[in-house]
Amino acid sequence: MxxxxxxxxxxxxxxxxxxxxxxxxxxxxxxxxxxxxxxxxxxxxxxxxxxxxxxxxxxxxxxxxGSAPAEVAKPVTPAAPAAGASGRSKQQRYKDAYPIAIQLTGGLGLMGFRLNLQVEGATSYEDLLALAPKIRAAVGAEKAAALDKALND
Known part of the structure; x- marks a missing residue:
């Protein structure tokens, strides 16, 4: 297709x-x-x-x-995700958390430039989870709550 x-x-x-x-x-x-x-x-x-x-x-x-649409046209619903209590897979947690992490570190300006680069280089849930403490320290626990929720719930 x-x-x-x-x-x-x-x-x-x-x-x-x-x-x-x-x-x-x-x-x-x-x-x-x-x-x-x-x-x-x-x-x-x-x-x-x-x-x-x-x-x-x-x-x-x-x-x-002229291309057959049947192959991709419907959204995918995950079958049995290997995840925590919320039922979200690690891949879904990454997809949810990545834009939040980018927004938080992007808002730090020049001070958070290196951290923002690290987040942009994160390619998996585990990578983002490892960066979460650094992000929390940089933006504060209150602002990082949304990231924590996306990674852990």
């Missing part, structure tokens, strides 16, 4: 209105109407089929004209 960016997808790419990890954003750019979903997945960006299905569900991507 070949996917293309929707008008909403082009807008999200310009104004970054939809939070995406750097890997998701790089893969999103590859959907140009020429590459298949399998080619993008095989490109080594570190994304999975669920990431692509999520972009389709958000209306950022759609099947190219």
């Amino acid at each position: 070949i996917l293309v960016k929707t008008p909403a997808g082009h807008q999200a790419l310009k104004d970054r209105s939809v939070p995406m990890t750097p890997r998701q954003r790089s893969a999103f750019i590859l959907f140009d109407g020429k590459r298949t979903v399998d080619e993008v997945l095989a490109n080594g960006m570190g994304i999975v089929r669920e990431d692509i299905d999520h972009m389709v569900a958000l209306g950022l991507l759609e099947p190219a004209e």
Whole structure:
């Protein structure tokens, strides 16, 4: 299946209105109407089929004209996530926590530049969990509460 960016997808790419990890954003750019979903997945960006299905569900991507839509068109519901009491998988916790961590460290200005770079380099739940104490120390426990909730609930 070949996917293309929707008008909403082009807008999200310009104004970054939809939070995406750097890997998701790089893969999103590859959907140009020429590459298949399998080619993008095989490109080594570190994304999975669920990431692509999520972009389709958000209306950022759609099947190219003449491409069969049945393969990706519906959002994915995780079967039995290996997670804590909330039932969210580690991948979902990462997806929820990453934009919060970026916002918190980005708001620190030059003082938090290195911490922001570390957050941008975090590629997994475990990476963000390891950075959480540094973020909490930099922004304070009250502001970090949303990050803690995204990582732990």
